Amino acid sequence: METLTGWGRTAPTRARVERPSTVEEARQAVLSAGPRGAVARGLARSYGDAAQNAGGSVLDMTGLSRILAIDLASGTVTAESGVSLHQLMAVMLPLGWFVPVTPGTRHVTVGGAIGSDIHGKNHHVSGGFCRHVSSFDLLTADGAVRTVTREGEPDLFHATTGGMGLTGVVTAATLRMLPVRTSLMSVDTERTADLDDLLARLTATDHRYRYSVAWIDLLAGGRALGRSVLTRGDHAEPDELTPRQRRDPLAFRPATLPAAPRFVPGGLLRPATVGLFNEFWYRRAPRERRGEIQKLGAFFHPLDGLPEWNRIYGPGGFLQYQFVIGLDQDRALRRIVERISRSNCPSFLAVLKRFGEGDPGWLSFPTEGWTLALDIPTGMPGLGPLLDGLDQEVAAAGGRIYLAKDSRLPPELLDAMYPRLGDFRRLRAALDPAGLFTSDLARRLRL
Numbered sequence: 001m002e003t004l005t006g007w008g009r010t011a012p013t014r015a016r017v018e019r020p021s022t023v024e025e026a027r028q029a030v031l032s033a034g035p036r037g038a039v040a041r042g043l044a045r046s047y048g049d050a051a052q053n054a055g056g057s058v059l060d061m062t063g064l065s066r067i068l069a070i071d072l073a074s075g076t077v078t079a080e081s082g083v084s085l086h087q088l089m090a091v092m093l094p095l096g097w098f099v100p101v102t103p104g105t106r107h108v109t110v111g112g113a114i115g116s117d118i119h120g121k122n123h124h125v126s127g128g129f130c131r132h133v134s135s136f137d138l139l140t141a142d143g144a145v146r147t148v149t150r151e152g153e154p155d156l157f158h159a160t161t162g163g164m165g166l167t168g169v170v171t172a173a174t175l176r177m178l179p180v181r182t183s184l185m186s187v188d189t190e191r192t193a194d195l196d197d198l199l200a201r202l203t204a205t206d207h208r209y210r211y212s213v214a215w216i217d218l219l220a221g222g223r224a225l226g227r228s229v230l231t232r233g234d235h236a237e238p239d240e241l242t243p244r245q246r247r248d249p250l251a252f253r254p255a256t257l258p259a260a261p262r263f264v265p266g267g268l269l270r271p272a273t274v275g276l277f278n279e280f281w282y283r284r285a286p287r288e289r290r291g292e293i294q295k296l297g298a299f300f301h302p303l304d305g306l307p308e309w310n311r312i313y314g315p316g317g318f319l320q321y322q323f324v325i326g327l328d329q330d331r332a333l334r335r336i337v338e339r340i341s342r343s344n345c346p347s348f349l350a351v352l353k354r355f356g357e358g359d360p361g362w363l364s365f366p367t368e369g370w371t372l373a374l375d376i377p378t379g380m381p382g383l384g385p386l387l388d389g390l391d392q393e394v395a396a397a398g399g400r401i402y403l404a405k406d407s408r409l410p411p412e413l414l415d416a417m418y419p420r421l422g423d424f425r426r427l428r429a430a431l432d433p434a435g436l437f438t439s440d441l442a443r444r445l446r447l
Contacts, residue, residue: 009317013054021063037438042109048407049440081111097177100132116404117162117364121211124356130161136173141432162361182249187233195226229285254297259307266314274346322373325399332397350374362420
């Protein structure tokens with residue numbers, strides 16, 4: 001038995017952790033799970049309780065970490081579910097291929113990426129991760145392993161992509177990669193004066209960029225409400241590099257600092273300290289800079305350079321709150337940002353993006369609209385009432401909360417946020433009538 005948490009380090013529970021290194025070992029672990037069931041777990045980057053199972057079994061799938069096949073002609077790769085995006089980049093980038101979608105960390109497994117249908121800075125162009133998955137092998141409650149495609153079993157495919165591991169255990173998958181000519185990024189950066197300025201720029205010019213994200217100052221108020229640093233770019237071409245960079249244009253050598261201390265006292269991230277950081281971060285950004293060449297890690301995964309960065313929130317941990325509302329809900333977005341600003345919420349990791357067309361997974365998070373994600377220390381005064389109010393605003397605007405980051409959503413709001421939830425429950429009941437696959441998240445939200 002081991003004590004497990006999500007990346008936010010909240011709500012610890014104990015489970016029996018199995019560590020299979022083959023599909024057969026995973027099958028035996030599933031079939032021998034007790035009455036509290038089982039759930040798969042990857043690199044534990046979901047923020048809440050999605051990969052926990054109090055009193056039951058948790059399958060650590062990182063032992064299934066082989067890349068099984070590469071087809072350079074079609075740009076496809078078949079990998080076991082414990083392969084990380086970092087591993088895919090290390091192998092595929094020197095061959096001229098990049099992962100089609102990456103979130104803010106490359107330390108995510110293929111299985112976790114499918115279960116959460118992860119998204120990145122390119123959703124407005126490329127959609128979520130599972131749009132680029134051709135097929136996956138799924139270990140179901142009866143011990144069978146079935147190869148699932150969207151053409152062959154569309155319901156099971158769309159219930160599993162974004163289904164939080166509740167239809168079975170993904171053991172391997174085939175996905176289409178993105179061709180690139182360098183491992184560097186060409187980046188445009190600009191400061192925006194306020195929220196209206198930010199939304200106007202995203203609406204007018206986001207289509208010019210493959211990747212787009214805005215850091216937003218949620219402590220700013222008044223005329224500066226929602227001031228932001230907007231960063232957008234694409235993979236650099238060889239003629240944009242210096243002669244030295246062109247010697248090895250596909251090199252992948254992400255830098256890493258020493259890990260954060262094991263113990264960080266609580267209370268360091270207060271409105272005063274975060275306010276100073278936000279002021280510094282906003283002022284240091286250029287008013288406008290075009291075509292800066294950046295490394296992949298700096299553009300996509302800056303926090304990966306500091307291992308165990310989640311410790312900086314102290315022993316109480318933190319939660320991440322992420323929602324999406326429609327593009328026509330500018331007023332609701334402004335009300336939400338105003339409410340967060342008035343609350344003096346000490347969030348320095350806050351990003352706003354524009355999602356493109358919604359993904360087809362029944363519980364996939366992205367729909368076309370504005371998405372805002374913010375990290376919040378759990379010790380913030382008035383945090384519960386603040387988030388309850390935000391939930392109501394999001395629900396009233398027809399939006400939804402991201403389950404891979406959730407740790408406290410009231411279950412009664414879930415049906416309105418995810419209209420295919422009834423279909424998901426019915427398919428899950430037919431596929432797994434004993435409810436073998438479950439998790440703390442599933443029980444909390446009555447999935």
